[in-house]
Amino acid sequence: MAEFSGIKPWKGAGVWFRRTMVLVPAVLLVILTILLGVRDAAAQQGDVSSVTVLDARIAGDDVRTRFVLDLSSEITPEVSGLADPYRLILDFPAMAFNLPGDVGEKGRGLIAMWRYGVFVAGKSRIVLDVNGPVSVDKMFVLPAVDKQPVRFVLDLVKSNPAEYADFVEKARASRKGDTGQALAKGDRETQSREGERPLIVLDPGHGGIDTGAVGGAGTLEKAVVLDFSSLLKRKLEETGNYQVKLTREDDTFIRLRDRVRLGHDAEADLFISIHADSVRHGKNVVRGATVYTLSDNASDDLAAELAETENMSDIIAGVELHDEPEEVTNILLDLARREARNFSVHFARTLVSELESAVRLIKNPHRSAGFKVLKAHDIPSVLVELGYLSNEHDEKLLVSEEWRERMADAMVEAIEIYFRPQLERLNAKTGQ
Numbered sequence: 001m002a003e004f005s006g007i008k009p010w011k012g013a014g015v016w017f018r019r020t021m022v023l024v025p026a027v028l029l030v031i032l033t034i035l036l037g038v039r040d041a042a043a044q045q046g047d048v049s050s051v052t053v054l055d056a057r058i059a060g061d062d063v064r065t066r067f068v069l070d071l072s073s074e075i076t077p078e079v080s081g082l083a084d085p086y087r088l089i090l091d092f093p094a095m096a097f098n099l100p101g102d103v104g105e106k107g108r109g110l111i112a113m114w115r116y117g118v119f120v121a122g123k124s125r126i127v128l129d130v131n132g133p134v135s136v137d138k139m140f141v142l143p144a145v146d147k148q149p150v151r152f153v154l155d156l157v158k159s160n161p162a163e164y165a166d167f168v169e170k171a172r173a174s175r176k177g178d179t180g181q182a183l184a185k186g187d188r189e190t191q192s193r194e195g196e197r198p199l200i201v202l203d204p205g206h207g208g209i210d211t212g213a214v215g216g217a218g219t220l221e222k223a224v225v226l227d228f229s230s231l232l233k234r235k236l237e238e239t240g241n242y243q244v245k246l247t248r249e250d251d252t253f254i255r256l257r258d259r260v261r262l263g264h265d266a267e268a269d270l271f272i273s274i275h276a277d278s279v280r281h282g283k284n285v286v287r288g289a290t291v292y293t294l295s296d297n298a299s300d301d302l303a304a305e306l307a308e309t310e311n312m313s314d315i316i317a318g319v320e321l322h323d324e325p326e327e328v329t330n331i332l333l334d335l336a337r338r339e340a341r342n343f344s345v346h347f348a349r350t351l352v353s354e355l356e357s358a359v360r361l362i363k364n365p366h367r368s369a370g371f372k373v374l375k376a377h378d379i380p381s382v383l384v385e386l387g388y389l390s391n392e393h394d395e396k397l398l399v400s401e402e403w404r405e406r407m408a409d410a411m412v413e414a415i416e417i418y419f420r421p422q423l424e425r426l427n428a429k430t431g432q
Helices: 013-045 161-174 221-238 256-265 301-310 331-356 392-398 401-430
Strands: 052-060 064-071 078-082 087-093 111-120 123-130 134-142 150-158 199-204 243-246 270-275 289-294 361-369 381-385
Touching: 052 111, 064 111, 078 161, 134 161, 199 221, 199 256, 221 243, 221 270, 221 401, 256 270, 270 401, 289 331, 301 361, 331 361, 331 381, 331 401, 392 401
Parallel strands: 199 243, 199 270, 270 381, 289 361
Antiparallel strands: 052 064, 064 150, 078 087, 087 123, 111 123, 134 150, 289 381
C-alpha cells in the first residue's frame, strides 16, 4: 500500500458514499422501468427488427411452385408484381438474412431465381424473377411448433398476361406510399450557393438488395464502393475546399433516377458515380480503372456491356420504371446538357491523367456509354470503375487499404486541378 501513502482521504467521502448508496437503487429502478416499458411497447407493436430469415427453399414444378422461408418470428409481407420482365415483389419490415451467399442463384419451377436485401430504411425486399405471368394461389404463415421455426409459405401457379396485369394494378392501388427512396419534390433547392465552395456528390453504386458485382473471393461491389466513397469524401473534406455529399451512407438501395435527382436538387458542381464491376467475357484479361462519360452511342462493346449491366439496377431491385422522356423539347435544356457533357469529358481526361501515375488503368481508359446515372442534364458527371471484381488481381487491390489510399489521393488531385480556376476566384473574393 506504500504507493498510496501520499493520498489524503477526502473528508466528505463517507457522506457522499452513503448518499450514493441511497440513490443508486432508485436510479436502477427507474432505468429498469424504462427498459421494461420499451420491451413491452416493442412486443405490442410486433418488433420485427429482430426477425431473422433462417433458411429458404423452392419446391414444385412449372405448374405450381412453392417458396418457403424459415423465420425466427412471425411476419407477413406486402406482395406486388412487375412485368417486363415478370417479377414478384415481397416487401417485409426490416429483417436479418442468415443465408448462404449463393442462395437464390438457382431457381425451380416458375421461379427462375431470386434475391434479397435492404430496400430502404426499415424495409427488406425479396424479388422473385418468375418465368412468366403467375398468380398467388396461397400465402400463409405457420407458427413455430415442436422445435420447428416459423414458416412463411407462398404458393404460385401459372397465370396469363391479362390476369397478371390486373394483379399488378390492384397491388399498386393498395400499396401505401412510394417504394423508392423519398426525395423532396420540385426544382432545385431554393437557397443560392453563389460564393460557396464547390459541391461534389459521390455516388456509391448499388446497395441494399442490389449487391452489384461479386468477386471470386466473395467481395461485394456495394461494400467496396461505399468504403471507397467514404474515404474519398473524408480526403476531399480535409482539403477545406469542398462540400461533399454521398447519395447513400449505408447499405440502402436508391433508384437510379433518384441518384441523379439527389445531385440535381443539391445543385452539385460535380457528380462522380463509383463502381467496381465485372465483365462476362475475358474476365481474367480485363482489369484496371476506367473513367466513363455519357454518350448516346457506346464507345466500344465493353462500355455497352457495362452500361447495360448498371442500367439494370432498378430492375434487379424490383422497382417500377418510369423513365423520363428522352426527347429534349427546350433548347435551353439542350444547351445545358451539351455544356455538362463537355465539362464531363474535360474532368474525365484530367482524372485519367492523374490516375495513370498512381494505379493501373485499362487500355483506352476514357470510354463512354449510355449510363442512366450520368443523365443529369446540368451536372458534369462521370462514372469511375475502380477495377473489375471479375479479375482476381483487381479484387485483391480493391480490398487493399494501401491501394485505396493511392486511388483516392489521385482522384483528389484531379478534382483539385479541375476546380482550381473556380477556387482561385473564390479565394480572391474572400481574401484568402
